[in-house]
Amino acid sequence: MGYRVGLTTTIPVEVIYAAGCVPVDLNNLFITDPHPGALVEEAELAGYPRNLCAWIKGIYGAVMKHSDIRVLVAVTQGDCSNTHALMETLELAGIKVIPFAYPFDRDRDLLKLQIEKLMAHFGVDWPSVERARERLDAVRRKVWVIDRLTWEENLVSGWENHLYQVNCSDFKGDPDAFEREVDEFLARARERSPRREEIRLAYIGVPPIMDDLYDYLEERGARVVFNETQRQFTLPYAAADLVERYRLYTYPYGIFYRLEDILREIARRGVHGVIHYAQSFCFRQIEDLIVRQKIRLPVLTLEGDKPGRLDARTRMRLDAFLDMLR
Amino acid sequence: MYCGLDLGSRSVKVALAGEDGGFTLRKFATADFYRRFGSCRDGKLAVDFRALLPEGAVVERVISTGYGRQAAAVAGARAIPEIKAHVLGAVHLTGLLDFTLLDLGGQDSKVALVRKGRIVDFLTNDKCAASTGRYLENMAAVLGITLEELGQHYRDPVELNSTCAIFGESELIGKMVEGHPLSSLAAGVNYSIFRRIRPMLVRLLSDTLVFTGGVAQNRALVEILSRELGVKVVVPDNPQYTGAIGCCVEAKLG
Numbered sequence: 001m002g003y004r005v006g007l008t009t010t011i012p013v014e015v016i017y018a019a020g021c022v023p024v025d026l027n028n029l030f031i032t033d034p035h036p037g038a039l040v041e042e043a044e045l046a047g048y049p050r051n052l053c054a055w056i057k058g059i060y061g062a063v064m065k066h067s068d069i070r071v072l073v074a075v076t077q078g079d080c081s082n083t084h085a086l087m088e089t090l091e092l093a094g095i096k097v098i099p100f101a102y103p104f105d106r107d108r109d110l111l112k113l114q115i116e117k118l119m120a121h122f123g124v125d126w127p128s129v130e131r132a133r134e135r136l137d138a139v140r141r142k143v144w145v146i147d148r149l150t151w152e153e154n155l156v157s158g159w160e161n162h163l164y165q166v167n168c169s170d171f172k173g174d175p176d177a178f179e180r181e182v183d184e185f186l187a188r189a190r191e192r193s194p195r196r197e198e199i200r201l202a203y204i205g206v207p208p209i210m211d212d213l214y215d216y217l218e219e220r221g222a223r224v225v226f227n228e229t230q231r232q233f234t235l236p237y238a239a240a241d242l243v244e245r246y247r248l249y250t251y252p253y254g255i256f257y258r259l260e261d262i263l264r265e266i267a268r269r270g271v272h273g274v275i276h277y278a279q280s281f282c283f284r285q286i287e288d289l290i291v292r293q294k295i296r297l298p299v300l301t302l303e304g305d306k307p308g309r310l311d312a313r314t315r316m317r318l319d320a321f322l323d324m325l326r
Numbered sequence: 327m328y329c330g331l332d333l334g335s336r337s338v339k340v341a342l343a344g345e346d347g348g349f350t351l352r353k354f355a356t357a358d359f360y361r362r363f364g365s366c367r368d369g370k371l372a373v374d375f376r377a378l379l380p381e382g383a384v385v386e387r388v389i390s391t392g393y394g395r396q397a398a399a400v401a402g403a404r405a406i407p408e409i410k411a412h413v414l415g416a417v418h419l420t421g422l423l424d425f426t427l428l429d430l431g432g433q434d435s436k437v438a439l440v441r442k443g444r445i446v447d448f449l450t451n452d453k454c455a456a457s458t459g460r461y462l463e464n465m466a467a468v469l470g471i472t473l474e475e476l477g478q479h480y481r482d483p484v485e486l487n488s489t490c491a492i493f494g495e496s497e498l499i500g501k502m503v504e505g506h507p508l509s510s511l512a513a514g515v516n517y518s519i520f521r522r523i524r525p526m527l528v529r530l531l532s533d534t535l536v537f538t539g540g541v542a543q544n545r546a547l548v549e550i551l552s553r554e555l556g557v558k559v560v561v562p563d564n565p566q567y568t569g570a571i572g573c574c575v576e577a578k579l580g
Contacts, residue, residue: 298447313434313450316407316408316409316450317450319407320407320408320409320410320445320448321448323406323407323409323410323445324409324445324446324447324448
């Protein structure tokens with residue numbers, strides 16, 4: 001087995017697997033740490049500002065803690081500019097950083113060039129990348145079923161939907177083991193009786209930094225049946241060509257392209273209201289005004305800063321939102 | 327008798343309603359309330375209602391709201407969201423069904439759009455106290471005046487730009503050093519509140535604005551709201567009890 005390669009967000013992970021390396025989504029490494037708050041503090045102690053995205057600080061803390069990660073692929077366009085300073089501070093600490101840029105206008109040639117540069121770096125060719133895609137697609141297709149069982153058959157909770165989809169950014173470093181987990185979950189889920197929450201919600205924006213949002217909603221008779229970004233991590237469009245797959249993938253491109261997917265899915269899934277999550281200090285908070293104009297359903301904008309549980313204010317706002325939807 | 331309990335951040339408000347439709351209102355400083363009437367039972371807050379209510383009062387139903395509602399385990403009590411409590415109270419107190427509600431409390435600000443007596447949309451401030459009663463208390467203390475005095479002034483405001491309740495104090499001191507009159511300094515504080523809440527209000531504005539919460543006692547802010555927004559501003563009597571009264575209304579409904 002090759003060395004571990006950190007990722008700052010979803011990239012064409014087929015390239016990493018084709019090279020025999022083990023991808024690690026650093027967001028997942030940060031948030032599943034026993035003490036994610038301590039990783040944020042680590043970054044603040046190093047000099048990261050307090051008024052800055054906790055995901056960026058958490059990734060910094062996670063890389064500093066896991067000394068076996070010496071190489072990472074950082075998305076320099078299609079995520080946020082804080083990543084640039086993250087790359088620089090990690091370079092300062094001796095980490096090798098490989099940049100990857102999603103072209104803003106979804107230009108096919110530029111995207112292909114970026115993927116080929118990544119391939120050249122890892123010394124892999126198209127046939128081996130295609131083989132990796134076929135292997136990963138087999139797992140992705142099973143995770144698509146989890147998503148369908150969430151909204152169409154009501155057998156899966158919002159948190160479970162979140163968890164299995166979000167793990168498709170790196171397949172937990174072991175697609176075979178992850179596939180077994182998915183198979184076991186699917187078998188269990190199919191045995192369940194359909195859930196009967198009266199309120200169906202969409203969750204859009206980056207994954208939440210607090211870990212009890214889904215449970216809190218479900219305890220109050222509401223369930224998330226659409227996790228926008230997490231679903232994107234499964235590359236949910238069935239194009240065979242790898243470049244096209246990452247061109248259809250919405251997350252790194254503009255809000256209007258993302259909204260096409262969001263509007264289509266909230267209509268298809270019979271959603272009553274939308275939660276738009278934006279991280280504290282994130283540029284995506286500005287895009288909230290576009291989201292509110294384009295979505296013709298009630299929208300609650302949630303803000304999260306540090307990892308942990310929902311605070312009293314957020315709980316109050318969620319209660320009022322659910323009450324309004326009833 | 328019905329009881330509404332608003333467990334706020336600065337004070338706890340209690341409203342009691344008899345069959346005649348009138349309300350008995352009581353207010354306690356938050357720390358004082360928990361010291362006198364609260365105890366911890368099975369990890370949750372239990373309120374001693376026998377000590378809190380008038381002797382011999384038979385309470386049929388208790389409804390609570392506010393920050394403390396999640397933790398309050400009161401026998402027979404049910405909790406409702408604060409925005410719902412304030413809208414119910416505002417509808418009851420004003421008799422209006424279509425309006426925009428502005429509630430400025432101890433530590434937060436809420437705006438709700440109400441149609442046919444129901445909430446159809448709402449916004450609240452997030453992670454910041456710079457448009458709340460606590461901010462006004464701090465600024466009055468910096469100026470060395472009472473909240474009542476602070477709430478008189480809206481003419482010739484100094485400009486305060488800070489979006490932070492704490493740094494706003496330093497900025498205000500800077501203006502004092504420049505020699506501005508007290509009335510302009512106080513007006514500047516009141517205008518800074520207005521500027522903070524204006525984006526929320528503009529998005530959910532109606533012809534009538536019902537203004538509740540403790541800050542609604544600030545007459546200057548009422549004047550600023552009506553002048554700047556060009557709408558009718560209605561402040562119910564005892565605006566700080568709107569949430570507790572809304573709980574009473576809910577308790578009566580069953």
